[in-house]
Each structure stands twice: as structure tokens, then as C-alpha cells.
Amino acid sequence: MINIRDLTKLYKERVVVNQxxxxxxxxxxxxxxxxxxxxxxxxxxxxxxxxxxxxxxAIIDGKSIVQNTQAVKQVINxxxxxxxxxxxxxxxxxxxxxxxxxxxxxxxAQQQVYDKMALFGLAPRQHDKAKTLSGGYQRRLSxxxxxxxxxxxxxxxxxxxxxxxxxxxxxxxxxxxxKGHVTIxxxxxxxxxxxxxxxxxxxxxxxxxxxxxxxQQLISETGKHSLEEVFLEKTEEALL
Amino acid sequence: MRVAAFATRNHxxxxxxxxxxxxxxxxxxLLLGLFSVMQKNMPFALYEMNNLTPGVIVFSFSFLTLxxxxxxxxxxxxxxxxxxxxxxxxxxxxxxGYMIPLLPIALLQIFVCLATAMFLGLPFNKSILFMxxxxxxxxxxxxSCGLLFGTLFTDKQVGGIFxxxxxxxxxxxxxxxxxxxxxxxxxxxxxxLPFMHAVNAARAxxxxxxxxxxxxxxxxxx
Numbered sequence: 001m002i003n004i005r006d007l008t009k010l011y012k013e014r015v016v017v018n019q020x021x022x023x024x025x026x027x028x029x030x031x032x033x034x035x036x037x038x039x040x041x042x043x044x045x046x047x048x049x050x051x052x053x054x055x056x057x058a059i060i061d062g063k064s065i066v067q068n069t070q071a072v073k074q075v076i077n078x079x080x081x082x083x084x085x086x087x088x089x090x091x092x093x094x095x096x097x098x099x100x101x102x103x104x105x106x107x108x109a110q111q112q113v114y115d116k117m118a119l120f121g122l123a124p125r126q127h128d129k130a131k132t133l134s135g136g137y138q139r140r141l142s143x144x145x146x147x148x149x150x151x152x153x154x155x156x157x158x159x160x161x162x163x164x165x166x167x168x169x170x171x172x173x174x175x176x177x178x179k180g181h182v183t184i185x186x187x188x189x190x191x192x193x194x195x196x197x198x199x200x201x202x203x204x205x206x207x208x209x210x211x212x213x214x215x216q217q218l219i220s221e222t223g224k225h226s227l228e229e230v231f232l233e234k235t236e237e238a239l240l
Numbered sequence: 241m242r243v244a245a246f247a248t249r250n251h252x253x254x255x256x257x258x259x260x261x262x263x264x265x266x267x268x269x270l271l272l273g274l275f276s277v278m279q280k281n282m283p284f285a286l287y288e289m290n291n292l293t294p295g296v297i298v299f300s301f302s303f304l305t306l307x308x309x310x311x312x313x314x315x316x317x318x319x320x321x322x323x324x325x326x327x328x329x330x331x332x333x334x335x336x337g338y339m340i341p342l343l344p345i346a347l348l349q350i351f352v353c354l355a356t357a358m359f360l361g362l363p364f365n366k367s368i369l370f371m372x373x374x375x376x377x378x379x380x381x382x383x384s385c386g387l388l389f390g391t392l393f394t395d396k397q398v399g400g401i402f403x404x405x406x407x408x409x410x411x412x413x414x415x416x417x418x419x420x421x422x423x424x425x426x427x428x429x430x431x432x433l434p435f436m437h438a439v440n441a442a443r444a445x446x447x448x449x450x451x452x453x454x455x456x457x458x459x460x461x462x
Contacts, residue, residue, distance in 0.1 A: 080319035100245035
């Protein structure tokens with residue numbers, strides 16, 4: 001589904017993403033881990049067409065992010081780190097907006113809205129303005145908005161940042177239901193979230209993938225007891 | 241379809257914040273009233289309605305700068321803009337989506353100010369209809385300034401920038417006083433900027449001085 005080849009991003013002399021090579025399979029939930037400044041967000045921005053790579057390319061659903069950005073935009077979507085909702089629009093209007101922006105006719109768009117509200121448990125709040133929702137509901141709405149285009153690939157940047165345990169659990173359950181249907185690239189600093197959701201994990205450090213595999217593979221390869229220990233070792237090793 | 245959906249969203253975001261909107265319409269009305277009272281007590285004609293009204297309407301457009309700048313600044317801060325950039329909307333769709341919803345608000349400002357001015361003594365004639373058209377052509381200048389501020393600054397900064405913008409553009413537009421009264425560098429700077437020409441174009445059309453309209457309007461559009 002995603003084939004990243006020698007993807008590189010330089011800001012003047014500073015290398016942010018360095019010759020990144022990675023394959024992500026269809027329907028997989030792939031977690032991208034790394035410390036702040038490791039290059040995760042820059043990688044996602046390049047894959048979404050928000051930044052141009054300095055070198056390299058990525059093929060998403062057979063389309064190049066360099067040569068065919070518009071076609072890539074038809075098959076991807078993103079839920080940014082911030083909730084990124086229209087505060088004065090209702091839940092219903094927020095969802096309808098993104099269905100229409102992606103070209104769905106009104107009837108089809110409305111049907112999509114009702115489907116997503118049912119999936120995300122937003123129907124009881126559909127007439128409420130987004131700014132009046134709790135943080136948990138806003139985050140649900142944010143992820144639901146990203147799914148309004150029925151993307152083949154969904155980028156989730158810290159989807160549960162700042163959420164309480166109940167709200168986080170609700171989002172996890174929704175993401176588990178999406179697994180297998182949508183290819184998801186998830187970034188998070190919460191390792192228990194990665195352990196609960198990810199099929200495979202890539203640990204980024206200094207713009208490169210320094211560890212790649214399932215959580216069990218990474219633990220057995222390194223002889224550690226947890227993903228946290230693996231993460232600390234891999235990022236420490238690279239520092240030395 | 242896509243642009244219409246995005247423009248509708250932007251329109252709703254602005255009009256559902258009624259306090260700001262009321263301020264953008266209410267303040268020009270208040271100024272028209274205050275200056276008409278001042279004129280009555282002045283020995284010379286400085287704030288006559290046919291001279292004051294075009295300037296006040298152009299002044300009211302400064303709030304279009306605030307509305308567009310704040311909206312774009314907020315969308316940027318909340319990463320809503322990132323969603324828009326990831327979507328298939330083109331650059332033109334995106335700019336039109338922010339500009340179109342402000343045109344009906346500009347029209348509302350024009351009508352409310354004209355109704356107030358006529359209540360205060362501005363005589364109705366066909367030049368007023370032409371002036372509405374000229375003012376609608378001028379309004380994108382102020383919307384564009386807002387989009388520029390929203391692009392460069394955060395929504396919180398836009399509020400501060402607006403306070404400076406509204407003062408500087410009004411002083412340099414000749415709305416409250418004739419620029420000849422100051423002259424020199426001040427007047428030269430004013431002539432280099434489009435704000436004075438915007439007010440001049442609106443005044444010229446109201447006074448049926450059509451030749452002067454095009455010169456000023458070309459500078460504004462340029």
C-alpha cells in the first residue's frame with residue numbers, strides 16, 4: 001500500500017529525514033515511534049503532500065507523492081495532533097463539510113455522516129457546536145472527519161493526546177474496528193497505546209528507522225522485557 | 241461544489257460569532273452619527289454626508305480584514321488548515337473559499353451604512369447605486385489584507401495587528417481629514433498605498449466624477 005524509497009528532507013544543512021525506506025501493508029496499523037524531533041511529523045507531512053521531499057519518493061496506492069500529489073490526496077486523510085475541527089459548526093455540519101469537500105453528492109454525503117456518527121457514537125451530539133464538546137468527543141469528531149473521504153490510508157498524529165482514560169479507550173476501540181479496512185499510520189508517545197493497537201512498529205531516530213518489526217519481534221531481538229525498554233535502548237544506541 | 245461547501249463553512253464560522261459582526265457594523269453607524277453631529281456644530285463643511293459616507297464605508301471594510309485574518313489565523317493554529325491542505329482543494333479553491341463568504345458581509349455593511357447616512361441626510365440618487373458596485377470591487381483589498389495577516393500571524397497576533405492596521409489605513413485614507421492638511425512625506429506615503437485611492441474612488445463615484453473613479457480604482461485593483 002505504501003512504499004517509501006530513500007525519502008529525505010533537508011532544511012538548509014540540517015537533515016530531518018534521512019534516506020528513509022519503508023513498506024507498509026494494506027490494512028495494517030503501523031506505529032511510528034520516536035523522540036521529539038526524530039522526523040515523524042516531517043515524514044507524515046511529506047506523505048500527505050504538505051511538504052516536498054528533498055530526495056526520494058513514496059508510492060501510495062500506486063501513486064507517487066512527488067509526481068501525482070493530487071491523486072494521492074484522493075486516497076489519504078489525516079487527523080492532526082490538534083483537534084482541527086470547525087468550532088462554530090455542529091458535529092453534523094463538520095462531518096458533512098468534509099464529505100462535500102471530497103466531492104460526495106449531498107445524499108451520499110448525508111448517508112456517510114449518519115454512518116460515521118453511528119460508528120463514533122456522535123449521533124446524540126450531532127446538533128451541538130463542536131466547540132461545546134468535551135476533549136474526548138472533539139477527538140472522536142476529529143478522527144471521524146478524517147474518515148469522511150473513505151481514505152485508503154489514514155494518518156493519525158497523536159490521536160489521544162491529552163485525553164482521559166475513558167475517552168482514550170473509546171478511541172482505541174474505534175481504531176481496532178478500523179484495522180484491516182484502512183491502512184493506518186499512527187504516531188504516539190504513549191507506548192501502551194502502541195502495544196494495544198499496532199501491528200508493526202518503526203522506531204525513528206535522527207530521521208532514520210532504527211528498529212522495525214512487530215512488538216514481539218523487537219522484544220525478542222533485543223532481549224528486553226517491554227517496548228519501552230526497546231525504545232530506550234534503540235534511541236540511546238543511536239545517540240552514542 | 242467543493243468551494244461552495246468550504247465557503248459556506250467559513251460564512252457560518254463568521255456569522256455565528258455575532259458580537260464581532262455587530263461591532264463591525266455598529267461602529268461605522270456610531271461614527272456616522274457622531275460626525276454628523278460634529279458637522280452641525282462646525283462652521284465649515286468637513287464631515288458632510290456625501291463626503292463622509294464613502295470614507296466610513298471603506299473604514300468599515302477594515303473589519304473584513306479582522307474577520308478574514310482571525311478566521312485564517314484560528315484555522316492555522318488549530319491545524320484545521322492542515323486538513324484543508326491535505327484535501328483535494330486547489331489553491332484557488334482555498335482562497336475563494338475564504339473570500340466569497342465575506343462579500344455578503346461587505347454588502348450588508350454597505351447597505352446598513354447607506355441607510356444610516358440617508359437617515360442622517362444623504363440624498364438618494366443613482367450615483368449611490370454605482371457606488372455600491374465600486375465599494376464591492378474595493379472590498380477584496382481589505383479581505384486580502386486579512387488573509388495575508390492570517391497567513392503570517394496567529395489569531396491572537398491578528399487582533400493586535402488589526403488595531404494598528406485600522407488606525408494606519410484610516411489616517412492614510414483621508415477619511416477623517418484631507419491629506420493636503422498634512423502634506424509632505426505623509427501624503428506621499430498615502431499616495432503610494434491603495435487606501436486613499438479606495439476612498440477617493442468611492443467619493444468620486446458618489447459625486448458623479450467618473451473620470452477620477454477609474455484612475456483610483458485601477459490603483460486599488462492593481
